Amino acid sequence: MNFLVLLLVLWVEKFSAWRKHIQHDGPWLRLLTALERKPQWAGRPWLALALLVLLPLLVLGLILLLLAPVAYGWLALPVHLVVVIYSLGRGDLLAALGPFRDSWRRGDAEAAYLVARRDLSLEADEEGELLQRVQGHLVWQAYQSFFAVIFWYALLGPVAALAYRLVALSSEHATLPALREAAVQVRHGLDWLPVRVLAASFALVGNFAGVSRALLHELLSWDISAAQLVIITARAAGEIPEPVIGEAGVSSLDGLWQLLVRAAVFWYAGFAVWTLLI
Numbered sequence: 001m002n003f004l005v006l007l008l009v010l011w012v013e014k015f016s017a018w019r020k021h022i023q024h025d026g027p028w029l030r031l032l033t034a035l036e037r038k039p040q041w042a043g044r045p046w047l048a049l050a051l052l053v054l055l056p057l058l059v060l061g062l063i064l065l066l067l068a069p070v071a072y073g074w075l076a077l078p079v080h081l082v083v084v085i086y087s088l089g090r091g092d093l094l095a096a097l098g099p100f101r102d103s104w105r106r107g108d109a110e111a112a113y114l115v116a117r118r119d120l121s122l123e124a125d126e127e128g129e130l131l132q133r134v135q136g137h138l139v140w141q142a143y144q145s146f147f148a149v150i151f152w153y154a155l156l157g158p159v160a161a162l163a164y165r166l167v168a169l170s171s172e173h174a175t176l177p178a179l180r181e182a183a184v185q186v187r188h189g190l191d192w193l194p195v196r197v198l199a200a201s202f203a204l205v206g207n208f209a210g211v212s213r214a215l216l217h218e219l220l221s222w223d224i225s226a227a228q229l230v231i232i233t234a235r236a237a238g239e240i241p242e243p244v245i246g247e248a249g250v251s252s253l254d255g256l257w258q259l260l261v262r263a264a265v266f267w268y269a270g271f272a273v274w275t276l277l278i
Contacts, residue, residue, distance in 0.1 A: 001073070001080065002154060002271075003154075003271055005077065005084060005153075006268065006271060007268075008081050009150070012085055022082055023090060025169060028166070028169065029169075029173060031055075032169075032170070032173060032174065036174070036175055036176050036179070042178070048182075049170060049179060049186065052166065053166045057159050057163055060079075060083065067079065080157075083158040084150070084153050087149045087153070087158075087164060087165040088145055088146060088149055089141060089144055089149075093138065093141050093145065094257075096120060097119075097120070097138065097253065099115040100112055100115045100116050100119065100120065100134060101250050104245060104249050104250055105246065105250045109130075112127075116130060116134060120137055127243070128244075129243075131243035131244075131245070131249050135231070135240065138256055138257065138260075139231050139234040140230060142257075142260045144191075146264070147194060147263070149164060151267075164187075164190050167183055167186050168187055171183035191226035196229070198233075199211065199229060199233040201263040201266050201267065202236075202237035202259060202263060203215070203233070205263050205265075206236075206237025206238055206262070207236060210239060213236065215229075215233055234259060235256075237259055238252075238256050238259045239255075240252050240256065
């Protein structure tokens with residue numbers, strides 16, 4: 001059933017607007033705000049994080065447990081689908097990049113700086129650095145929005161996928177420094193394995209030698225961040241040239257996107273084989 005859910009997720013992403021109707025974080029954000037307003041939680045960031053993440057997971061686990069014996073478990077399929085869609089990243093990545101791509105293609109650096117700050121929350125001191133940051137933003141957002149979620153769903157099911165997204169939301173929206181730091185540490189642990197699997201996938205669908213050189217010294221490192229690792233290996237796999245303004249710069253974004261698409265196809269093929277074998 002998990003592979004069917006992953007196929008339905010692609011269909012929903014491509015042909016429907018369900019995602020924006022399902023991804024409502026309001027109730028969870030209100031819980032986060034309520035916890036942060038209570039002084040007793042300020043000194044207990046790990047306990048607060050456990051409550052923010054484990055409470056929804058327990059509710060989901062109970063629902064799945066109740067549905068498991070009904071209709072051979074097929075009634076759980078809509079729950080799986082809704083949870084995975086909710087667990088995907090927020091926003092439309094390609095739509096957000098659109099104004100920057102248009103400005104960069106025209107060679108209008110000033111407009112590119114403005115739209116990068118407005119739409120992507122990115123700033124840089126020079127044109128080449130700005131394009132590199134946008135390239136990194138594309139790769140990182142694709143990873144944390146899609147690859148990390150489907151990795152944990154395929155491995156451990158909807159509870160793990162939801163756990164990843166709730167920890168990510170905690171790291172992004174928590175205002176208490178201790179709580180945010182706790183969420184960042186947990187997210188780093190959750191990212192350690194899937195980001196390396198994706199990096200290995202880049203090697204198989206892109207420049208194997210380039211990724212091998214970039215990944216060799218960081219493969220088992222705990223200190224390098226997931227964002228750094230996935231961006232470095234994506235650039236190596238895609239053989240991204242030096243940043244330039246104009247059509248060539250936009251082509252580098254297209255090349256990274258095609259690399260990500262090939263990696264996604266490779267993952268789905270792997271999941272299909274895995275489903276047939278187990």
